[in-house]
Amino acid sequence: MVTTINKISEYVGQEVKIGAWLYNKRSSGKIQFLQLRDGTGFIQGVLVKKQVSPEVWEQAQNLTQESSLYVTGTVRQDDRAPSGYELDVTDVEPIQVAEEYPIALKEHGVEFLMDHRHLWIRSPRQRAILKIRAEIIRAIQDWLNNESFTLVDPPVLTPSSCEGTTNLFHTKYFDEDAFLTQSGQLYMEAAAMALGRVYSFGPTFRAEKSKTRRHLIEFWMIEPEMAFCAHEESLNIQENLLSHVVQHVLKHCEAELKQIGRDTKPLENVTAPFPRITYDEAVELLNKEGMEFKWGEDFGAPHETKIAESFDKPVFITHYPVEVKAFYMKPDPERPEVALCADLIAPEGYGEIIGGSQRIDDPELLKQRFDEHRLPKEAYEWYMDLRRYGTVPHSGFGLGLERTVAWICGLDHVRETIPFPRMLNRLYP
Template sequence: MKTTISQAPKFLGQEVTIGAWLANKRSSGKIAFLQLRDGTGFMQGVVAKNDVSEETFQLAKNITQESSMYITGTIVEDKRSPFGYEMQVSNIELIQEAIDYPITPKDHGTEFLMDHRHLWLRSKKQHAVMKVRNEIIRATYQYFNENDYVKVDPPILTGSSAEGTTELFHTKYFDEEAYLSQSGQLYMEAAAMALGKVFSFGPTFRAEKSKTRRHLIEFWMIEPEMAFMDHDESLEVQEQYVSFVVQSVLENCRLELDTLERDTSTLENVKAPFPRISYDDAVTLLQEKGFDDIQWGEDFGAPHETAIAEHYDKPVFITNYPADIKAFYMKPDPNRPEVVLCADLIAPEGYGEVIGGSQRIDDLDLMKQRYEEHNLTSDAYKWYLELRQYGSVPHSGFGLGLERTVAWLSGVEHVRETIPFPRLLNRLYP
């Protein structure tokens, strides 16, 4: 019977064959312990000299790291291992012997590991991070599908910018100018006017020359947009969605979180509702905490966000930022037009902003005014203005950065480990 490591517990007491690679090994006299991986998980194979042929035992003792094989044996319980099961090996069929595998069990520098990212992905901790990422994606689709959202794919090549052109990658589109998308939001607004509640999930690009642990050049965004929904209703969606994803990861990635040595106590507390603090009160709080550099009207940096998050035991919404530091499409507060109906969701433990969202301007005259203020008078934005001209309704949306969320839930320090092949300021390889 051919199976996988993740399915092996279903075959307790039975002999199975698994296609696997050797992650590590140790041997002691008449027994060899093979640490196996097959992409679905990690499991130990025990090779006892008295239970196998001499040829198989010598192969087990001499097989090299990352060599590939078909390995056959009986699945038994092993309460000492995190997985809970191991294989009592009866036969090994070598597929390919790996010679001089460059990533050994010793410590390596980050740059070396990034140069060998195509191989580093095979390691136990990187495997665990990718499984957490996959669960976030799976839970995202489940949440939005179960709540009657329609998946829509906005274009990656655009003729205009969502939030200004200073951080866009420019390219030629035949005889026209084009950009790599920094957000699908404007297109998602059009989709919401057609389909009601929509969400996108895809790559976005920021030509931001940043080297911080929170930034990537290419990253993935989940961007829902909802017609007939105001700002407060959108905040409820955001906290319910994030709570659902976090609890799904806790339920379905327990082994991976253990591998990552993630303290899950703060994650277990992530359940709606989340606390909220206005931008005004956040500025006051920061000044009380000794951040004399921050004044009303200035945006928050990473240290400011971390200080605010430390004041709470859950993710926290910072609401109603000044209009001058937010995007042109955000709806002003009717009672206080110098601030907009928006919020950033700040994750605990110093992981920073994971969601940015707002209610969008739905008034045609106000949007025309914004166009003039931001010099958006070109034909490239005509279609976006028409959304306010033909059946405009109150609508809201948000964007969640996948890699920052993966970093937060898996507990890794840098977002470069949360995407299979990171694109950084000075890295386009591999």
């Protein structure tokens, strides 16, 4: 029976055949222990010299790290094994005996590992992180789909900026200027006017020359937009979505979280509702804690970390000054100097993972914002049409996938959260 390691429990006492790579090998002279991986998991194959032919024994001896092979053997339950099962090997069919593998089973420097990222992702820890990433994506999409959101794909090439910044990658679109998207939000607003509740999931690009552990040049965003939705309802949606994601990972990624050494106790607290404080209250908190901070500035990483320390689950900071937020955020009618917006700050020093707001639905106010931000109106004419033809209250948010993965996995740097990270000085491999 041909199978995979993740299904091996279905064949206890039976002979199976799997395609695999040799992760590691040790021998006691008369027994060879083959650490095998096939992408779905890891298992140990036990090869006893007196139970196989001399040819099979020699073929196994000649295998090097990351050699590819077919292995045949009988599945045996073993509670001492990490997976709970081992394979009593009866046959080995080498596909390729690999050259000397660059990433030996020892400590390597980060730059060396990043240069060999295409091979590094084969290691148990990196595989576990990527599996958790996949489950986070699954949980997000499942929750949104069940809540009647429709997936819509915005363009990657755009004629203008979403947030009015200069941190854009410029390219030529035949005879026109174009940019790699920094957000699909404006297009998702258009989609929401057609479909009600929508979301996008795709790559975004920020040409920020930043080297911090929270930043990537290319990263993935989940961006829901909701028609007939005010600020408060949007916050409820955000906290329910994130609660579902964390609890899904705890349920479905127990082995992977254990593999990477993640303390899951802080994650168990992540259930809705989340605490909420205003920007004013956050400023007051910082000053009380001895971090001098002036009203009207935006929070940096140290400020977000300090604020998060006062809570045991993610916290919303709401009602930022209009001046520090994007042009499309709706001012609070009762206090126009602040916006109906919120950033969701993760615990344990991971900073902002969601940013959202109620959007401006008044065409006259939006025109005023274009003037204040000196935005080219011709590039945003289509966006103005959304306010001319059936404008409604609407809200949305963006969830940064890599920061969310870093937080849930407890990683020191976002470079491990994506298969092939793009950073300030890294475009290889």
